[in-house]
Amino acid sequence: MDFIEALGLVAGICTSSSLVPQLITTIKKKKASEVSTVMFIVLLTGNALWVYYGFDKKDIPIISTNLFTIGLNIAMLTLKYKYKNNE
Amino acid sequence: MDFIEALGLVAGICTSSSLVPQLITTIKKKKASEVSTVMFIVLLTGNALWVYYGFDKKDIPIISTNLFTIGLNIAMLTLKYKYKNNE
Numbered sequence: 586m587d588f589i590e591a592l593g594l595v596a597g598i599c600t601s602s603s604l605v606p607q608l609i610t611t612i613k614k615k616k617a618s619e620v621s622t623v624m625f626i627v628l629l630t631g632n633a634l635w636v637y638y639g640f641d642k643k644d645i646p647i648i649s650t651n652l653f654t655i656g657l658n659i660a661m662l663t664l665k666y667k668y669k670n671n672e
Numbered sequence: 673m674d675f676i677e678a679l680g681l682v683a684g685i686c687t688s689s690s691l692v693p694q695l696i697t698t699i700k701k702k703k704a705s706e707v708s709t710v711m712f713i714v715l716l717t718g719n720a721l722w723v724y725y726g727f728d729k730k731d732i733p734i735i736s737t738n739l740f741t742i743g744l745n746i747a748m749l750t751l752k753y754k755y756k757n758n759e
Contacts, residue, residue, distance in 0.1 A: 593725045599718025603711050624690050631686025638680040638733070646725065647734075 593646030601650055604657045611661065617668045625662045629655060680733030688737055691744045698748065704755045712749045716742060 611617070632651045639647030673681075698704070719738045726734030 589725060589728045592721055596718050596721030596725055599714050599721065601718075603715040603718065606708065606711055621693065624693055627686050628690040631683050631688075631690070634679055634683030634686065638676060638683055641676045642729075642731070644729070 590645060593644075594649065597646050597650030597653070601653045601657065604654065604661075608657060608661060608664070611664050611668070615668050616671050617665045622662070622665070625658060625665070629658055629662075632658065677732060680731075681736065684733050684737030684740070688740050688744065691741065691748075695744060695748060695751070698751050698755070702755050703758050704752045709749070709752070712745060712752070716745055716749075719745065 632655045635651040636648055636655070639645075639651065719742045722738040723735055723742070726732075726738060
């Protein structure tokens, strides 16, 4: 792995990890996220397109970051429906 | 602009635009975001590294998406301090 790829992975860790506290807060408060379902769909579409883009460019940092973000967003969407009645 | 670059830009618009409603909600409610300052710093660092990464790879979608996200995050951070006493 060269320097710039390592830097890309660090960038990905920084931007993805910023979603984790939101997930933890949602679990702790057992309260649905204020982010709308439509927005989650837009975000997931964006992440999926990034993954496709990453594969085309054979860009490991983009692929791994967006796959991780897709996982986090699906978790958030699941919690949003689980805690739907707690609003 | 070729197909894959256009697709990368659409991906960027999808992932960046998901931050806009959060900004609007913050402005409407005049209430500080629940996201911590430390997390904003981590996020901004991540975006800055992505911009560097994008320049190295001469990747327009990565550069433009992350510059736009940096703008949105600085706006959020500014509002967070402006509405600090409204918590």
